[in-house]
Amino acid sequence: MSDVGSARRAKEQLKNDIGAEPFCAGVGVEREDGIGFVVRVSVRPGTLAEAKARVPARIGDVVVKLVEAD
Numbered sequence: 267m268s269d270v271g272s273a274r275r276a277k278e279q280l281k282n283d284i285g286a287e288p289f290c291a292g293v294g295v296e297r298e299d300g301i302g303f304v305v306r307v308s309v310r311p312g313t314l315a316e317a318k319a320r321v322p323a324r325i326g327d328v329v330v331k332l333v334e335a336d
Contacts, residue, residue, distance in 0.1 A: 268329070276326065280330070284321060305329070307331070308334075309332060314332065318332060
């Protein structure tokens with residue numbers, strides 16, 4: 267399980283790496299039951315495939331979850 271500090275560091279790393287990309291709508295941290303804290307990356311509609319190719323599934327112990335924004 268990841269802790270909130272690790273998740274926040276992973277979030278900042280992702281914001282620096284992909285925050286300016288056209289597909290990125292936002293990056294945040296949330297708690298998931300059974301997993302701990304995860305980084306949620308919101309992507310613009312129609313760009314999920316590009317985001318999956320560019321965003322890692324994990325950063326250290328922290329799971330990265332992609333969510334398509336409305």
